[in-house]
Amino acid sequence: MSDVKISYYDGTKSVKTIVDEEVPYPDGKLIVSRTDTFGNMTHFNQAFVDMSGYGEDELLGKSHYILRHPDMPAAAFADLWNTIKKGEKWKGYVKNLRKDGKYYWVYAVVVPNVRDGKIVGYASVRRKPSRTKINECVELYKTMLAEEQS
Amino acid sequence: MKFTMTVSPDFSPDHIAGWYVFNTWLQIQSEQSIHLELYNSFEKQREDIKADKIDLIYANPYDASMLIREKGFVAIASPFQKSDEAVICVNSESDYTCVEDLKPGCTVATADDPQVSTIGMIMLEPADLSSGNITVDEFKNYVMVAKNLISKKADAGFFLKEAYDDMSKFIKSQIRLIVSSQISIIRHTFLVSPNFLENSSLDEQGVRNLLNSMHETEKGASTLKSLGFEKWDNQDHEEAEFMIDLMDTLID
Ligand SMILES: Cc1cc2nc3c(=O)[nH]c(=O)nc-3n(C[C@H](O)[C@H](O)[C@H](O)COP(=O)(O)O)c2cc1C
Numbered sequence: 001m002s003d004v005k006i007s008y009y010d011g012t013k014s015v016k017t018i019v020d021e022e023v024p025y026p027d028g029k030l031i032v033s034r035t036d037t038f039g040n041m042t043h044f045n046q047a048f049v050d051m052s053g054y055g056e057d058e059l060l061g062k063s064h065y066i067l068r069h070p071d072m073p074a075a076a077f078a079d080l081w082n083t084i085k086k087g088e089k090w091k092g093y094v095k096n097l098r099k100d101g102k103y104y105w106v107y108a109v110v111v112p113n114v115r116d117g118k119i120v121g122y123a124s125v126r127r128k129p130s131r132t133k134i135n136e137c138v139e140l141y142k143t144m145l146a147e148e149q150s
Numbered sequence: 151m152k153f154t155m156t157v158s159p160d161f162s163p164d165h166i167a168g169w170y171v172f173n174t175w176l177q178i179q180s181e182q183s184i185h186l187e188l189y190n191s192f193e194k195q196r197e198d199i200k201a202d203k204i205d206l207i208y209a210n211p212y213d214a215s216m217l218i219r220e221k222g223f224v225a226i227a228s229p230f231q232k233s234d235e236a237v238i239c240v241n242s243e244s245d246y247t248c249v250e251d252l253k254p255g256c257t258v259a260t261a262d263d264p265q266v267s268t269i270g271m272i273m274l275e276p277a278d279l280s281s282g283n284i285t286v287d288e289f290k291n292y293v294m295v296a297k298n299l300i301s302k303k304a305d306a307g308f309f310l311k312e313a314y315d316d317m318s319k320f321i322k323s324q325i326r327l328i329v330s331s332q333i334s335i336i337r338h339t340f341l342v343s344p345n346f347l348e349n350s351s352l353d354e355q356g357v358r359n360l361l362n363s364m365h366e367t368e369k370g371a372s373t374l375k376s377l378g379f380e381k382w383d384n385q386d387h388e389e390a391e392f393m394i395d396l397m398d399t400l401i402d
Contacts, residue, residue, distance in 0.1 A: 027249070028273060028331045032396065045335065089398070107275070109399035115391065123392070125399035128276040131250075 001101065004070045009077075010063070018070065019101035023051070031106060031126040037119060039064050039081075053099035064124075069097040073144035084112050084122055093129055093137040105134045151349050152183045155206035156198075158213060158338060159189050160263045162316055168376030169208075175373045176206075179360050182350045190290075192262055205346040210234065211336045212264045215394045223341040224354055225390030227361045227382035233334045235311035236269035241299050242326040249276055249329050252306055254283040259295040259304035261313075262288055268400055269331050270308030292317070300324045312378075335396060339385055358384060 007013045031051055034043040040063055049056055052067060059066065068077075072095055083090040090110045095103050106126035112119045155176070157169050166188065173186040184206065189195040192213075198204055199217065209217055211234060217223040240246040252274065260267050271281065287304060289295050292313040298304040300321070311330065314322075342357055352360075364370035365381035374381060385393075 025276075026332075027276075028329050030333050030335075032335065034392070047332075111395050111399050113392065113395050115388075123395050123399070125396055127272055130276050130278045132278050 006068060006070055008063070008065045008068070009074075016070070016097060017101040018097070019103075021102045023098065023102050023104045025104055025106065025128040026051070027128065029128075032123070033064070034113070034121060034123045035064060036121050039122070042121065051096075051098070051104055053102075058099075067096040067098075069095045069103055071095050071103075071141060071145065073141050073148055075144055075148065076141070080110060084110055085119075087112050087114060087119060093133055094126075095137075095141070105129050105137075107133070152185060153205040153346055153350065154187050154203055155184050156187050156189065156195060156204050157208045158210040159192050159195055160210055160261075160265065160310055160313075161208075162312060162378065164316065165376065165378055168373070168378070171373050171376055175364075175369065176360070180350065180352055180357075182352070192264065202343075202345070205343045206341070207343075208338060208340050210263075210265045210338055211393060211397055212268065214339045214341060214390070215397050217341050218390055218394060222344045224344075224347065225385045225387065226340045226342060226354070226357050228337040228339045228385050229377075229379035230381045230383040232379050233337050234265055234269075235331045235333060236266045236273070237309050237311050237314050237327050237330045238270060238273055239296075239299060239307050239309060239314065239325040239327050240305065241302055242324050244302075244305070244326075246305070246328060249274060252277050252279060252284075254279060255285075256305040257285045257287060257303065259287050259289060259298040259307040261290065261292050261295055261308070261310075263310060265336075266308050266310050269333065272400060273329050273331060293321070296321045296325055336393060339390065339393075340382070 002018050003015050004018050005013060005015050026047060029047045031047045032045040033041055033048050035041050040061055041059055044059060049059065052059065076092060080090045080092065092108060094106050094108050096106060097103055107129040108124050108126045110122055110124045113121045113123055155173055161169065169188065170186060173184055177184050207217065214225065218225060238249065246252060260270060287298065289298065292309050295307040295309060296317060299307045340361065347354055361382040362384050365374055
């Protein structure tokens with residue numbers, strides 16, 4: 001167990017406890033959440049709440065970065081935001097941080113919610129990733145993080 | 151003017167009679183002449199949709215996307231507490247206990263149901279399986295899928311959860327479920343065409359009122375029972391749009 005200080009894109013910082021233990025993705029489930037155009041959560045399903053370890057009231061209206069794991073390179077999220085702001089679909093593997101400090105891996109697909117030609121929000125649907133893909137990302141993200149920190 | 155109603159070909163054979171009863175009920179309530187056309191293939195039904203031959207449809211979520219976004223259909227209601235789930239089964243004597251036990255090169259049996267195939271393939275992803283490294287054999291119906299598992303021609307089979315639940319005890323004793331989807335947000339939806347809204351005596355709210363209060367009369371309630379659900383759940387435009395966004399995340 002260790003405490004890590006995380007700085008977010010919007011300038012806020014927080015200290016999070018990290019526990020090096022994976023929580024397995026529940027078979028057959030999709031983890032769904034929806035945000036406004038700034039990335040603040042407006043809706044989520046039960047699987048989202050259960051896997052995050054937070055209570056519903058702790059999540060509603062909060063930024064998705066509440067799940068940000070320090071092992072994730074910033075470039076991955078920069079790519080996510082660049083893609084969805086253009087109105088396109090983003091797909092990628094994400095290591096998420098739970099309230100209890102443990103982590104879970106997801107394969108996420110994020111889409112803009114386009115209504116009458118305008119982006120009104122975003123939705124993310126996560127599914128169970130394969131172990132091979134997770135292992136590839138562990139290596140890739142390590143290299144990316146090292147580059148970002150150098 | 152005569153209108154045509156149809157039902158997604160994945161309906162359970164147990165409910166065929168129910169759809170005829172529903173059609174009669176709807177004709178009386180709406181005072182419109184409606185012909186029920188049932189298809190046993192998704193392909194033929196899609197051709198008729200493309201040719202604008204359909205006015206009312208109980209559509210699977212896959213087709214609902216196309217009907218709403220490309221054809222201007224309006225979503226009215228979905229069955230209450232009934233979502234479209236898929237399951238993967240194997241032969242009960244096989245050694246497979248989870249999806250990860252299935253290996254590249256295996257054979258998967260499926261019915262011609264785009265929705266179930268999509269969810270089934272997603273449930274195979276954790277095993278690094280995709281259409282590129284497995285053989286997918288498509289059959290006419292779920293009983294055929296089960297038979298292929300039982301005869302060990304296929305390693306795994308995709309089923310609509312409802313179709314699996316309705317299988318006979320004899321079949322179920324010879325196959326084993328290894329994973330079941332719990333998606334809950336993706337549902338069949340009753341849609342009406344722009345043509346129906348323009349040329350029938352009912353507007354959108356009129357159709358909504360009919361379906362949403364259907365369970366309140368004895369005749370309506372018994373008709374719903376023969377369709378296999380309790381009542382209709384209103385679907386507004388935004389709910390339908392959001393379901394389509396979610397479907398979009400599941401399709402490449
Ligand atoms: C719909 C949607 C879903 C998101 N889901 C996650 C998520 O599950 N985990 C995560 O760390 N970031 C997620 N993000 C990205 C966050 O908004 C944020 O960019 C990220 O956590 C990195 O934080 P930072 O940009 O403040 O550095 C999501 C964004 C959107 C729009």
